[in-house]
Amino acid sequence: MAECITSLQNKYIKLAAALKQKKYREETGLFAVEGVRLVEEAARSHYRVDTCLYVPKALEQKRVQDILNRFKNSGTRVLAVSNEAYHKVTDTQEPQGIMALVEKFQPDISDLLASEKLPLLLVLDHLQDPGNVGSAIRSADAAGCTGVILSRGCADLYAGKTVRSTMGSLFHLPVLENVDLPAFLAVCKNNRINIMITTLSDARVYFHVDFTRPVAIVFGNEGNGVTASLLPEADERLYIPLKGKAESLNVTAAASVILYEAVRQRQYMG
Amino acid sequence: MAECITSLQNKYIKLAAALKQKKYREETGLFAVEGVRLVEEAARSHYRVDTCLYVPKALEQKRVQDILNRFKNSGTRVLAVSNEAYHKVTDTQEPQGIMALVEKFQPDISDLLASEKLPLLLVLDHLQDPGNVGSAIRSADAAGCTGVILSRGCADLYAGKTVRSTMGSLFHLPVLENVDLPAFLAVCKNNRINIMITTLSDARVYFHVDFTRPVAIVFGNEGNGVTASLLPEADERLYIPLKGKAESLNVTAAASVILYEAVRQRQYMG
Secondary structure: OOOEEOOOOOHHHHHHHHOOOHHHHHHHOEEEEEOHHHHHHHHHOOOOEEEEEEOHHHHHOHHHHHHHHHHHHHOOEEEEEOHHHHHHHOOOOOOOOEEEEEEOOOOOHHHHHHOOOOOEEEEEOOOOOHHHHHHHHHHHHHOOOOEEEEEOOOOOOOOHHHHHHHOOHHHOOOEEEEEOHHHHHHHHHHOOOEEEEEOOOOOEEHHHOOOOOOEEEEEOEOOOEOOHHHHHHOOEEEEOOOOOOOOOOOHHHHHHHHHHHHHHHHHOOO | OOOEEOOOOOHHHHHHHHOOOHHHHHHHOEEEEEOHHHHHHHHHOOOOEEEEEEOHHHHHOHHHHHHHHHHHHHOOEEEEEOHHHHHHHOOOOOOOOEEEEEEOOOOOHHHHHHOOOOOEEEEEOOOOOHHHHHHHHHHHHHOOOOEEEEEOOOOOOOOHHHHHHHOOHHHOOOEEEEEOHHHHHHHHHHOOOEEEEEOOOOOEEHHHOOOOOOEEEEEOEOOOEOOHHHHHHOOEEEEOOOOOOOOOOOHHHHHHHHHHHHHHHHHOOO
8 A cells, every 4th residue: 555644744744735725726726625426527538637636544435546557657646644644635435535736727708609509607706605606507507608707706616615516517517717707708700609688677587588598697696696897798687586475596506597598598509 | 882792701891702602592592693784684573682892992982872762672681891891792893883683583384385376395404504504594585585494403593603504584584493394394295285306316407497496405414415315205306407516506505596596496486
């Protein structure tokens, strides 16, 4: 068996622990991914995995052995670490004992538009909750979106909770972070992508709207909705009718409802 | 100003703190609701509020004054407590300094069926995550459901995180907890309510299913789906098609998508 890192001062242990903080994720261009399934997804994706840390006990799982072999063959640094050292780097309450340090990857907007699929873009404007951002990316993946755009000021895509909430979907479709939305919406206009903004004022019920066109659909902050200065850019304003006494839907729920209306309508296209 | 409770041994402080634990919620039949908006919702609802605790600083808000006046008029016990005492009872990281101890209220199944509205029932089978249970109740409220049914083994309806995630919807529509699902589905059958179960096997795409009939829609556990022994009870089995590479949708997202397909279809009914 490989030697096992026990020192909490080891540079990879210090690096992995530091990645819990956004500052160090930005400085290094790396983020951490934990658990068998998510590390598998990272390994299968086009993301470059810099380093993989694991505790020897995790080797009892065949899936972990397979991942490690794959990493060894592809030149990823693979390090066995003690339980104590792993405890320092983990961000979860019930760690599975395997973590990948992954290089951030940001597609260009032009990559996003080069897809041959009919554009279905999910745009998140200043969402605050990492769980909401992650779950919305998961729903976008499920609905076959061609990309997700996170505005400047959204919860960090690479925070542990966001990554976990994507359930791996981060590795499945292009996700752009830290995007200047006015500039992005201008690109949409130039590329004949319809800009749809969710808002309660002067809006149509979402299921009366035609989603069989190329569309980018904008959802706003949990408390305040979409930034007011973006509203004039909308080709369509839409809302979800509330039938009971709830004041609003959770933003992930709202995005899922509207994206699946697009799925439904597109099902019946020529 | 009223006298302010400072002792951490005060019986109401001890009671409120104990309600963080399910055991004491069951023993007393009470649960705690925190924050201005949720306490307002409780005050306006048909739930009986036993006691309201607040810190004097919260009185700076007109809304808090209004709530307290309402409680005083309706015979609810209203107690000012010190910041330190409040700190002991709160379950949130940024407490707003007002908490209501509310009596649990469980409608009968017959109350649920007595509604004049076309039945649209959300049934949650062994959901584990309190946030999912709470958000699903919020979506059910938004979609105008006539009730929500939580099976035995669901995350506790009255846990702090569940109550917070409902955003007040708990007080808007009948929510039954701890329900024996086989017995409940038998009642549905007797009342000509169509039982729809979400499952991947031998199922139809949800938007091909007719939701303009009286329906109860069952969603399963986050990892394992709906309990297998319930499947034979289904009048319809349905699923949400996955267009990308995601393995599944978050259960709240899934419930929102299907409940809103029911809203859409019912919009066009005679």
